[in-house]
Amino acid sequence: MAEDLAERLLFAVARELEGERRNAVLNLLREVLADLEVIERLPLEGVEPQAGPPQWP
Amino acid sequence: MAVDATELTVSRARAEIESGELSPVELTEAVLERISERNRELNAYLFVDEEEARAQARAAETGGSAAELPLRGIPICVKDIIDVADMPTTAGADHWRRDPATDATSVARLRAAGAVIVGKGNTNEFAYGIDGHNPHWGDARNPHDPERITGGSSSGPAAAVAGGLALGGLGTDTGGSLRVPSSLCGVTGFRPTLGNVPLRGVVPLAWSFDVAGPIARTAEDCSLLLDVLQGRPVTPPDPSPAGLRIGLLAELLADHSEPHVAEGVERAAQTLRGLGAQVVEVRPRDLHLAPAVFRTIQLVEAARAHAKWFNRQRERYAPRVRDLLECGRLLPADAYVAGQQARRLLVDEIADTVREHRLDALLAPATPVTAPRRDAATVTIGEREVPVRAALLSMTAPISLLGGPAAAVPAGTHDGLPFGAQIAARPGAEATVLRIATALQGADAPQWFATTN
Numbered sequence: 001m002a003e004d005l006a007e008r009l010l011f012a013v014a015r016e017l018e019g020e021r022r023n024a025v026l027n028l029l030r031e032v033l034a035d036l037e038v039i040e041r042l043p044l045e046g047v048e049p050q051a052g053p054p055q056w057p
Numbered sequence: 058m059a060v061d062a063t064e065l066t067v068s069r070a071r072a073e074i075e076s077g078e079l080s081p082v083e084l085t086e087a088v089l090e091r092i093s094e095r096n097r098e099l100n101a102y103l104f105v106d107e108e109e110a111r112a113q114a115r116a117a118e119t120g121g122s123a124a125e126l127p128l129r130g131i132p133i134c135v136k137d138i139i140d141v142a143d144m145p146t147t148a149g150a151d152h153w154r155r156d157p158a159t160d161a162t163s164v165a166r167l168r169a170a171g172a173v174i175v176g177k178g179n180t181n182e183f184a185y186g187i188d189g190h191n192p193h194w195g196d197a198r199n200p201h202d203p204e205r206i207t208g209g210s211s212s213g214p215a216a217a218v219a220g221g222l223a224l225g226g227l228g229t230d231t232g233g234s235l236r237v238p239s240s241l242c243g244v245t246g247f248r249p250t251l252g253n254v255p256l257r258g259v260v261p262l263a264w265s266f267d268v269a270g271p272i273a274r275t276a277e278d279c280s281l282l283l284d285v286l287q288g289r290p291v292t293p294p295d296p297s298p299a300g301l302r303i304g305l306l307a308e309l310l311a312d313h314s315e316p317h318v319a320e321g322v323e324r325a326a327q328t329l330r331g332l333g334a335q336v337v338e339v340r341p342r343d344l345h346l347a348p349a350v351f352r353t354i355q356l357v358e359a360a361r362a363h364a365k366w367f368n369r370q371r372e373r374y375a376p377r378v379r380d381l382l383e384c385g386r387l388l389p390a391d392a393y394v395a396g397q398q399a400r401r402l403l404v405d406e407i408a409d410t411v412r413e414h415r416l417d418a419l420l421a422p423a424t425p426v427t428a429p430r431r432d433a434a435t436v437t438i439g440e441r442e443v444p445v446r447a448a449l450l451s452m453t454a455p456i457s458l459l460g461g462p463a464a465a466v467p468a469g470t471h472d473g474l475p476f477g478a479q480i481a482a483r484p485g486a487e488a489t490v491l492r493i494a495t496a497l498q499g500a501d502a503p504q505w506f507a508t509t510n
Contacts, residue, residue, distance in 0.1 A: 009387050017383070024380045032356065032384055035349035036392055039399045042343065049397035050265070053251040054460035056408040056483045 006033050060087035063221030067131050067278035070224055074130050075123045081130025084224075085114035085173050088132040091221045092175070099198045101216035101223075103137050104144055105176035113173040126171030128285055133167055134214045134223035137177035138184050139269065140164065140258035148260045149180040149210075151193040152373035153366060161258025163227060163269045163286050170285040175223055178213025184229055184262050185359060185378045186210050187237055187449045192375045196431060199242060201474055205428035208238035208449060214272045215242040225282050226272035231262045232351055233423075233453025235270050236465035236479060240423035243475030245494065246272045247279040248456075248463045250484045254286045263358035265397075266351070266457045276466055276494035283487065293488040298496040299333025301489065303480075304414055306421040307338040308345065309452055312439050314425035318476050321469030322422050325478045325497055329420075332496050336420065341410045343403055347455030348447070350403060353388070353396035360385030400458050407459060408483075417489050422452045423465035423477035452479060462487045464494045 013025050060083050073079035089107055096102050110132070117130040135141050138148045140157035141164050147154050160168060168174060179197040181189060189212030190196050197212035199205040200220035207216045214226025215238030228235045230248040239246030247270045254269045261267055271282035280292045305326050310319040326336040360367070360382050367374070367382050374382065410416070425448055426436045435442040443451075456463045461484040468478035478497065482489045 005389065005392065008389075012387055013383075021376075021380070021383075024376065025383050028380050028384045029387070032353065032388070035353050036395070038346055038349045039353060039395050042346065042399050042402055044395060044398045044402065047398045047402050049394050050401040050404065051397070053484065054401075054404045054458075056411070056459075056461075057405065 005036065009033070060084055062087040062091045062224070065224060066274050067128070067224050067281050068275065070131060071123055071127070071129070071281065081114040081117035081173065082111070084130055085110050085132055085175070088175060088221075088223060095220055096222060098203055099200060099216050099220050099222070100179055100195050101197050101213045101220060102134060102176045103147065103149070103179050103194050103213065106144060109143070110173055110175045117171050117173065120171050127281060128167060129171030130173060131171070131225055132173045132175045132223050134175055134178040134217035134226045135164055136180050136211050136214050136226070136228040138180055138229060138260040139227060141174055141177065144177055146177070146260065148184070149182045149191050149193065150374070152370055157258065159258070162255035164258065166285050166288060167227065172225070178211070178217055178226060178228070180213060181210035182375045182378050183260060183363070184210040184231065184234055185381060187233055187446055189238060199428050201243060202428065204430055205474065206241065206431050208241035208424065208428065210234040211238050211246070211272060215239055215244055215246070218242070218244045218272050218274060224273070225278060227269065228272055229259060229267060229269050230457070231266045232355065232450050232457050235272060236423045236453045236463060236477070237449050239272055239465040240477030241428040241475070243467050243470070244272055244274055245276050245279050245467070245498075246270070246465045247283055247490070249283060249287065249487060250462050251460045253487070261362045263355040263362070265354050265358060275498050276464060276491055277498070279464065280491045280495070287487075291487040291491065293492045293495070296492055296495045296499065297332060298329050298493050301334045301417040301493065302415055303329060303334050303336045303493065304339035304410065304416040304419045305336055306341070306344065306419055308340050309421040313451060314422045315427075315438055317469065317471040318422045318425055318427075321476060322420065322478045325468050326420060328497060329493065334493070337414055339410050339414055339416070341407045343406055344455055346399070347403055347458055348450055350396055350399040351450070351454040351458055353392060354400065356381060356385035357388050357393040357396075403458055404460070411483065418480055418482040418486070418493055419456075421456070421479045421481070423479040424449055425451055427471050427474035427476050456481045460484050462490045464490050466494045466497050468497070
């Protein structure tokens, strides 16, 4: 997901923003994409998303 | 006798008002005087209604008993993302405002309990920040050193309580916005279980994590405020931590906190052992991934919460908030769902750790550092330079994922600057957190509670 997303997001930022703002959002997006890579490495197969307040088992 | 608002706790003021030793009018006047002396420097309040505060205090003079009006005459600072009738809500922005005719539910509960609502406290713009910076109205300043940040986003209530400009504060917490400024300002902040305090009348940031809760000088004070905010008693019948099993989140100490903070939290653990609790080190497997999970979810929810306003006036948002919202609106649904899957995984892992070690609560630092200087971009932790915002969120965002209550309580000072310990427990276990927090500030424990003059 992160790799495919990186291409789409960076393209969207380049299209929509200019100058300093583009750089700031790009830097932030790179951090967020790094977060997503971390998330993707987790064993999420079959895990239900948290919906609403957590109820501890 | 002159009233010194910097020395009073909610608990003591309540007792003195009940016995007739202190009058609500005297107390409110003392707080208003303190505001006139120090708010220009501290910028804790964005709005103060002196005449309305005096009118509320006069009404409290003839009020009922502590049982009927448990906060009678207690001056409160309300974070400016929470509606107070007939006061503007700006959410810390200069381009957004509403003028509510009614109180947020949480404020209405405080008022019905006899509290005096003094004014609106400073905040990061839309509560979207952890450092207390506000480029529109100016930063709140840390009462322990005005050249240091307060932390945020509930910067105003924390600075007001620490500086004697209020006895209690009402704030909100998404990733640490009650606990971080409480830690850096040397006061106590309490994040309730998700959903326990109604959010009607509060500007949203991220629904998965948003809560409203109290800031005060002591855990006992937070307990009194929380009783009212939750609409039911949470005060623990037995304030002793004896018999409780507490997991010390070892990973958040070594390498992730400054040595004096780690030592302070270990000292707190030792104090609790001395009071009859068992404290064991625990290391939940993926805890270090929690900030990434938190951020992914928050980015998308905040972008959605702001969609309508942002489309109309994005250029008027502060640059940092604007960039975060811009980023959040670009993230697709599958990134958000992956974040919520990862959150479920982390909650289950921590719940497993709690079950395996038969724990009642968790203990960690509330912040890894004392208050950084206002112009600092990074802090040094061990050998690493860490961005201030990432460092400040690193201890509290993981706990926000869990949904349960958490408190920040003073745990020591370093070079005159305070830092806090954080206590967390399973959803609904407010009383357990309060037992531990109260014990750390109790008569048998070292006194770290600090006010400033």
